[in-house]
Amino acid sequence: MKGTASTLRTLVDEGAQHYDQAADAAAEREDRDARQDARDAAALAAKYPALGRR
Amino acid sequence: MGYATIAQAEAAIANMPGLSDAHRKAYQAEVNEARAAATRLGQQELDRITDEVRGGRDDLLRELCDVRDALAAATASGDRSVLADLRQRHQSLARQVEQIEAMVEQVEAIEADPVAYGESLFQKYPPTRPNFTFI
Numbered sequence: 001m002k003g004t005a006s007t008l009r010t011l012v013d014e015g016a017q018h019y020d021q022a023a024d025a026a027a028e029r030e031d032r033d034a035r036q037d038a039r040d041a042a043a044l045a046a047k048y049p050a051l052g053r054r
Numbered sequence: 055m056g057y058a059t060i061a062q063a064e065a066a067i068a069n070m071p072g073l074s075d076a077h078r079k080a081y082q083a084e085v086n087e088a089r090a091a092a093t094r095l096g097q098q099e100l101d102r103i104t105d106e107v108r109g110g111r112d113d114l115l116r117e118l119c120d121v122r123d124a125l126a127a128a129t130a131s132g133d134r135s136v137l138a139d140l141r142q143r144h145q146s147l148a149r150q151v152e153q154i155e156a157m158v159e160q161v162e163a164i165e166a167d168p169v170a171y172g173e174s175l176f177q178k179y180p181p182t183r184p185n186f187t188f189i
Binding site: 021 | 104107108111114115118119121122125126128129130131132133134137140141144147148151154155158161162
């Protein structure tokens with residue numbers, strides 16, 4: 001009984017750690033995507049100056 | 055004859071001045087039988103809790119592993135769209151684990167003193183009290 005509860009608690013704690021890691025990974029991916037979007041926009045603006053004035 | 059808790063029966067014996075050894079022995083035997091009945095109640099509750107925990111254990115373990123693995127996959131992909139659902143599932147499972155932990159604590163308390171568990175039922179529910187000839 002006590003072993004079962006201990007195993008379950010370990011899995012709950014692991015799940016919580018994985019959740020934090022997944023949330024961090026999602027935030028990093030979104031930052032990365034946003035930076036890439038900005039770079040793409042800057043590249044487009046450089047290539048087509050008229051776009052940047054609109 | 056009357057129904058009483060173990061504590062009430064013991065107090066009644068203690069408040070019988072001049073009680074003969076034979077009567078004291080007979081009354082104490084009734085108290086000992088009440089203690090045995092209390093222990094049986096404790097054992098029944100232990101069995102009930104143990105069955106309940108074992109019944110849900112495997113599903114809970116499997117679901118916790120599923121959520122953990124899905125979160126690990128989400129970490130690898132950086133996909134936020136699955137996180138809300140996984141968080142909700144994890145919180146629900148965590149609540150179930152808390153219930154099991156509380157049940158395990160109850161098992162430990164009953165194992166430590168099964169008579170006290172039975173006596174607590176006698177105190178709470180008068181119809182369950184043992185019948186004593188000297189009350």
